[in-house]
Amino acid sequence: MSAQSLLPWMLMVPLSWATLMVLLAQQRDAITRVVNVVGALVLVGLSVALYAGVAQEGLAVHALGGWSAPLGIALRADGLAATLVVLTAVVSSACGLYAMTSERAARTNGKSAPRYFWPLFWLLITALNGIWLAGDLFNLYVGLELLGLSAVGLVALGGSEASLSSALRYLMAALLGSLAYLLGVALMYAAYGTLALPELAELITREPMTQLAIALMTVGLCLKTALFPLHGWLPPAHGVALTPVSAMLSALVVKGSFYILFRLWFEVAPDVVTPLAAQGLGILGAGAVLWGGWQALRESSLKMLVAHSTVAQLGYLFIFFPLAVGTGATAAALATQGMLLHVVAHALAKSAMFLASGTLIASVGRGGVADLAGVGRHMPMSLFAFGLAGVSLMGLPPSGGFNAKWLLLQSALASGQWFWLLVLLGGGLLTAGYVFRVFRESFLESPDDAGQFTKTPRAYDLFALTLAAMSVALGLASRAPLRFMTNGLAVMAGVQ
Amino acid sequence: MSADRLYAYVGAVLVALALYAFLVHTHVLRRLLAFNVMGGGTFLILVGLAQDGRGPDPVPQALVLTGIVVAVSATALAIILLRRWFATSQTTSLPEDGSS
Known part of the structure; x- marks a missing residue:
């Protein structure tokens, strides 16, 4: 099948599985488990096929039902979109298998697993794929809302x-963010009479109405990406959710709105955005790196620590803006590569870190960082996965995180903005601080720790380790995926 | 001023009023109502501004229909969460917002 004909299936498959899971809610465990595993396999298979197809044929476009824009809905996949589809399939499959294992463990202990997890899980994947593959601003809005609603539902499952x-707090932030975005969409349509991304990119001019539209959309998307100081909703939502949910929220969901922001700034309206606005976003990003890192350093609960770390790591994504707007072609290209690599490396590392934390907490029985004393001897593999993910987050070589930060650093030097260097270094130190804090507590020996650790399923560690290993391996082989991801992006035009 | 332009202006006023209410109130139901008014204002802008001087246009109307569906489902979800939250906590505002 060609990449073009695969596109609708990237939405149809998770959507059908979501419906199927509603129907199977009352069925026996074994049946839902088989159906879910089959679904994950189909999803990964199709995603890899799409990746291969796009690699072979280039940009794939599909007009749903044969209706072309503006009335019809077009799905588009370039290298970046195809990579994110694969990333979504891989991370969510690992999280889904983790959730299945924990459901089984809960059942054997006589506890019931939360209902409606699986329909929401598949809906979340549908929404993510809808965003990656959307070809117009309104489709992005629908994806954004679907993503927000299913994510809120998953958080509430606890x-x-x-x-x-x-x-509730998450829902309020999400609703406000998407309305601001929709308002921007309304202004764009009034000004240009189309919402399709390629058409808009050709028509768009620098005028006050367009700038207001972009500003409204940017504010809404920043709220949804939890950019400091609009990040207040993120740590509680990501911190209290079930472990696999936290992992998917931090790894994928916040990237959805950031992806739209990137497309908007660099594909649709590169001539409308100003370096001043980009500097503003960069400063807020720097604030996020330092404030999120500091909060993580002081946090007493393990999952909240990892959630604050997400706020900090999202900050790096926004440092990309001042490096890529109004700078030379080389600096912009380096910054884009660094940012995209960071998106992928952080998704893998952070999901691994959440899964490992969840396993540690399940073993200890309490969620505090200080409660981890002695866990180093009983749960070496989980702690190893946590550390491996930490290596990538800190940006130590060889890891995806290191390459990403190295590229951003080179871009800062190439564009003569050395002060971002200080933020990158400071953020790395803070990250090292909170990762080592977890290790220090874990290796403390308490006199009476024998026998108070619960045995956790082996499979838990397998999923966390796989994701963490992938984020490190990305550092050894980042050239090919980077070339594929940046292929055809407007911001790379100057160097390719 | 054409009627369509007037709709857009009224929409802008509604959005501004509702945004104020959304930020000021701590009672979750009031914030939810503010969100709905804001949505209504946005839809007025979406249709009014697009049709201003150009005559009827099916695209923004289709968009508004989708937007209404999304707003209704979001409101339903929020009300369910709020009811459950009220049942467990006996308050109508979120913890860090203080009492309403």
Whole structure:
């Protein structure tokens, strides 16, 4: 099958599985498990096929139902979109298998697993693929809303008071963010009479109405990407959710809105955005790196620590803007490569770190960092996965995180903006600080720790280790995926 | 001023009023109502501004229909969460927002 005919299936498959899971909600465990595993295999298979197809044929476009723009909905996949589709399939499959293992463990202990997890899980994947492959601004809006609603539903599944209040807070932020975005869409349509990304990119001119539209969309998307100081909703939502949910939220969901922001700034309106606005985003990103890192350093609960780390790591993504707007072609190209590599490396490392943390917490029985004392002897593999993910987050070589930060650093030097260097270094130190803090507590020996650790399923470590190993391996082989991801992007035009 | 232009202006006023209400109130239901008013204002802008001086246009109307579906489902989800939150906590505002 050609890449073009695969595109609708990237949405149809997860959507059908979401429906199937609603129907199977009352069925026996074994049936849902088989159906889910088959779904994950189909999803990964199709994603890899799409990747291969796009690598072979280049940009793939599919007009749904044969209706072309503006009335029809076009799906598009370039190298970046295809890579993110594969990333989504891989990370969510690992998280899904982890969730299956933990459901089984809960059942054997006589506890019931939360209902409606699986429909929401598949809907989340549908929304993500919808965003990666969307070809127009309104389709992106629908994807954004679907993503927000299914993510809020997943956070609320915990059922506790804390998860309900975090879900509500998350929902309020998500709704406000998408309305600001929709308002921008309304202004864009009024000005240009089309919402399709390629047409807009040709028509767009620098005028006050367009700038207002871009500004509104940017604010809304920054709120949804939890850019400092609009990040208040993220740590509680990512911190209290079930472990596989936290992993998917931090790894993939926040990247959805960032991806739209990137497309908007660099594909649709590169001539409308100003270096001043980009500097502003960069400064907020620097604030996120330092503030998120500092909060993670002081946090007493393990999962909240990892959630604050997400706020900090998202900050790096925004340092990309001042490096790529209004600078030379080389600096912009380096910054783009660094940013995209960071998106992938962080997704793999952070999902691994959340899964490993969840395993540690399941073993210890409490969620505090200080409760980890002695866990180093009992859970070496989980702690190893945590550390491996930490290596990539800190940016130590050889890892995807290192290459990403190295590229950003080179871009900062190439564009003569050395002060971003200080932020990159400071952020790395803070990351090292909170990762080593977890290790220090884990290797402490407490006199009475024998026998108070619960045995956790072996498979837990397998999923976390696989993801962490992939984020490190990305450092050894980042050239090919980078070339593929940046192929055809407008911001790379000057160097390719 | 054409009627369409007037709709857009009214929409802008509604969005501004609702945004104020959304930020000021801590009662989650009030914030939800503010969100719905804001949505209505956005839809007025979407249709009014696009049709201003150009005559009827099916695309923004189709977009608004989708937008209404999304807003209704979001509101439903929020109300369910709020009811559950009220049942467990006996308050109508979120923890860090203080009481309403």
